[in-house]
Amino acid sequence: xxxxxxxxxxxxxxxxxxxxxxxxxxxxxxxxxxxxxxxxxxxxxxxxxxxxxxxxxxxxxxxxxxxxxxxxxxxxxxxxxxxxxxxxxxxxxxxxxxxxxxxxxxxxxxxxxxxxxxxxxxxxxxxxxxxxxxxxxxxxxxxxxxxxxxxxxxxxxxxxxxxxxxxxxxxxxxxxxxxxxxxxxxxxxxxxxxxxxxxxxxxxxxxxxxxxxxxxxxxxxxxxxxxxxxxxxxxxxxxxxxxxxxxxxxxxxxxxxxxxxxxxxxxxxxxxxxxxxxxxxxxxxxxxxxxxxxxxxxxxxxxxxxxxxxxxxxxxxxxxxxxxxxxxxxxxxxxxxxxxxxxxxxx
Numbered sequence: 001x002x003x004x005x006x007x008x009x010x011x012x013x014x015x016x017x018x019x020x021x022x023x024x025x026x027x028x029x030x031x032x033x034x035x036x037x038x039x040x041x042x043x044x045x046x047x048x049x050x051x052x053x054x055x056x057x058x059x060x061x062x063x064x065x066x067x068x069x070x071x072x073x074x075x076x077x078x079x080x081x082x083x084x085x086x087x088x089x090x091x092x093x094x095x096x097x098x099x100x101x102x103x104x105x106x107x108x109x110x111x112x113x114x115x116x117x118x119x120x121x122x123x124x125x126x127x128x129x130x131x132x133x134x135x136x137x138x139x140x141x142x143x144x145x146x147x148x149x150x151x152x153x154x155x156x157x158x159x160x161x162x163x164x165x166x167x168x169x170x171x172x173x174x175x176x177x178x179x180x181x182x183x184x185x186x187x188x189x190x191x192x193x194x195x196x197x198x199x200x201x202x203x204x205x206x207x208x209x210x211x212x213x214x215x216x217x218x219x220x221x222x223x224x225x226x227x228x229x230x231x232x233x234x235x236x237x238x239x240x241x242x243x244x245x246x247x248x249x250x251x252x253x254x255x256x257x258x259x260x261x262x263x264x265x266x267x268x269x270x271x272x273x274x275x276x277x278x279x280x281x282x283x284x285x286x287x288x289x290x291x292x293x294x295x296x297x298x299x300x301x302x303x304x305x306x307x308x309x310x311x312x313x314x315x316x317x318x319x320x321x322x323x324x325x326x327x328x329x330x331x332x333x334x335x336x337x338x339x340x341x342x343x344x345x346x347x
Contacts, residue, residue, distance in 0.1 A: 038057075078103075078342075081107050084108070085140045095333055097330065099337060107133070138159060170198070189213050190258050193216075207238055210238035212240060214251040228242075248288060263276060263305070284309065295319075
């Protein structure tokens with residue numbers, strides 16, 4: 001595929017503080033023994049992950065993207081269950097193809113086949129599936145369901161999406177930014193739209209890795225106070241700066257990346273008319289892009305509702321990296337699977 005020519009990008013300004021100091025783990029999250037990265041069993045959100053874990057994952061994903069054949073057979077004999085309560089394109093296909101490319105197998109279970117918590121309790125399903133497979137990817141409406149499932153499953157559980165977080169998407173987002181700007185810390189990201197699960201995960205990514213996040217939402221759609229308090233504590237360690245406003249033009253000042261997401265997520269269909277009215281001034285369109293720095297990239301996690309949160313011309317803009325983000329779901333999730341499913345842990 002012929003790549004569009006990109007203008008030379010600004011390199012994010014970096015503070016003179018040492019990298020070691022910028023990466024010191026926060027007391028607000030669970031600590032892991034020094035020199036023992038990626039020791040957690042599950043991947044439910046970025047809150048449980050440290051900067052060193054993400055760096056290991058990104059470096060592995062780089063190698064996998066550059067030379068996928070070198071990793072064939074890495075998960076030979078391993079099996080992965082995809083337990084989805086919501087439909088999906090990117091999450092399902094990237095995990096199914098990813099585990100296949102690594103030599104493993106996958107089993108997909110849709111909500112009609114197994115409505116979580118209805119025919120059987122969540123803890124019973126978790127215990128049974130753990131006897132059959134080496135890992136489970138869940139995609140649920142309620143984050144509490146993911147947490148309960150992981151509590152009872154003896155195999156790694158990956159959150160493929162919940163109402164509270166979308167950590168797998170954020171892995172791909174940060175990996176994409178890392179590719180474009182040769183790093184993540186001190187990058188300025190402008191997020192315009194709903195204070196939803198995607199933004200919650202980006203907030204933890206910012207707090208852990210030290211990039212700046214300027215958020216613009218309509219009044220009443222800001223991120224939750226509990227998460228913002230947690231982010232404030234973690235950001236003291238990394239130096240990340242998070243700002244909130246109700247003006248998209250304020251958010252895009254000095255932005256290296258402009259990020260948006262749908263205004264109406266699955267399960268919010270009854271709120272559609274009200275949300276469309278409230279979010280209309282927050283559309284990412286040519287007026288926004290023309291006011292932003294000339295080398296800023298355009299991001300969207302997809303699916304996109306063209307003409308609503310983002311216009312057709314902006315999606316197809318030469319600085320759009322939206323489909324790079326989608327591709328990078330595959331590479332980052334393959335790295336995640338290898339790190340989780342091949343790690344020897346004490347029982």
